[in-house]
Amino acid sequence: MSRVSLGLLLDLVWSATRISLRSFDVTRSWRTLLVALGIGPCLQVVYLVGMSGTTQSDAARIRVAIAAALLSAAIAAVESTSIVLATSRYDGALAPVMLSTLPAFLVWVGQIIAATVVGAAAGLIGVGFTSLFFFGSGTSFPIVGSLVAVIVTSISTAGFGFAVGALSLQLRDSLLPASITVSVMFVLCGVVTPLSNYWGPFQIIANVVPLTQSTEAIDFLLRGDLASYAIRLGIALLIGVAWTVIGSIGWKMLDRRSRRSGSMELL
Numbered sequence: 001m002s003r004v005s006l007g008l009l010l011d012l013v014w015s016a017t018r019i020s021l022r023s024f025d026v027t028r029s030w031r032t033l034l035v036a037l038g039i040g041p042c043l044q045v046v047y048l049v050g051m052s053g054t055t056q057s058d059a060a061r062i063r064v065a066i067a068a069a070l071l072s073a074a075i076a077a078v079e080s081t082s083i084v085l086a087t088s089r090y091d092g093a094l095a096p097v098m099l100s101t102l103p104a105f106l107v108w109v110g111q112i113i114a115a116t117v118v119g120a121a122a123g124l125i126g127v128g129f130t131s132l133f134f135f136g137s138g139t140s141f142p143i144v145g146s147l148v149a150v151i152v153t154s155i156s157t158a159g160f161g162f163a164v165g166a167l168s169l170q171l172r173d174s175l176l177p178a179s180i181t182v183s184v185m186f187v188l189c190g191v192v193t194p195l196s197n198y199w200g201p202f203q204i205i206a207n208v209v210p211l212t213q214s215t216e217a218i219d220f221l222l223r224g225d226l227a228s229y230a231i232r233l234g235i236a237l238l239i240g241v242a243w244t245v246i247g248s249i250g251w252k253m254l255d256r257r258s259r260r261s262g263s264m265e266l267l
Contacts, residue, residue, distance in 0.1 A: 009106070016110025017117075024080045024118060037118065041072035041126035045133065052192055063222055065130040066146050067191040067215045073123025073154045074189075074211040075182055078161035081115040082181070085165030085251075086174035108248065112158045119154030126150075145221045145229065149214050152233045156210035156240025163247030169254035181209075190215040210236040210243075 021027050026036035048068040049061050127146045164181050168174040185191075188198065188206040195203055195212060206212045217232035 012106045013110050013113070016107045017113045018110075020084070020107075020111045020114035021117065023084050024114070026076065026080065026118060037076065037122045038125055041069060041122045042129045044068050044072050045126055045130050048192060049133075059222060062130070062141060063218060064192060065133060066127065066142075066149070066218050069123050069126030069130055069146065070149060070153045070211060070214050070218070071185060071189070071191050072126045073119040073150050074157040074185055074214075075119075076122040077115045077119025077154045077158040078164060078181055078185070079178055080118045081111060081158050081161030082165035082168070082178040083175060084111070085162070086168035086178065108162065112155075112162060112244065115158035115161060116151075116154045119158060120151055123150030123154060142221050146218070149217055149221070149233060152236055153211060153214040156214075156236045159240035159244035159247070160210055163243040163250065166247045166251040166254060169251070170257070185209060185211050188212075194219065208239065210239045213239065 026032050045065050045068045048071075049065050052061060052064040124147065127143065127150055130146075131141050131143050161178075161181075164177045167177040171177070184205065188202055189195075189209055189211040190206065191211075195206055195216060198206065213232045213236035217229045217236070220226075220228040220232060
């Protein structure tokens, strides 16, 4: 690939990323941006740390606080991707994708990058607030490892959100998959308590969500097992890639079915 072709490709992806960022609900005004990416993650850390119990050690509370920041990143990334895909069939945003002479793949890449940016912003603010929350407690806070986990979580869950959004093509309530997914991540992905405390079938469900691998990576990080920490984050990325592929295949299949049945609503 020549430099000109590579430059054109990057420019197209960057344009798709900017358009996607402007289409997210959380980025449409400064007020929603402040609440969703600033106040929300901080309050989530406070709530989950408080819910975990005041009798726990600082190390255990730090673990919950970091997991809460990862949850903020995951929710922002999943919602940004899945909801904009779900609602785009009603507001006509899919028309440029379906009818453009440019490959739709570039638009989807921009969509995932934009969702990753939004998720990372929420998670980084959560981690920053957590580090201040425990400043002076006498317990070391792994800020670098936490930031890496936030970025990995944002990337992997943005791809996961693509698969969640694809399900909306066959549902009347297009936001239902995103709502269920957020609830599952909040309850089952090891944010408040380790995954081993859950019933077996729930562990199976949780393990297919990238956030679960990230929260378990934090457990290894706090124990000082950096090799296992890196492996868990690598697994999270692989799961995110797998969901992206599944989502793209599912999107094409459901899109064809919706067009044949006339249920695809485009302006």
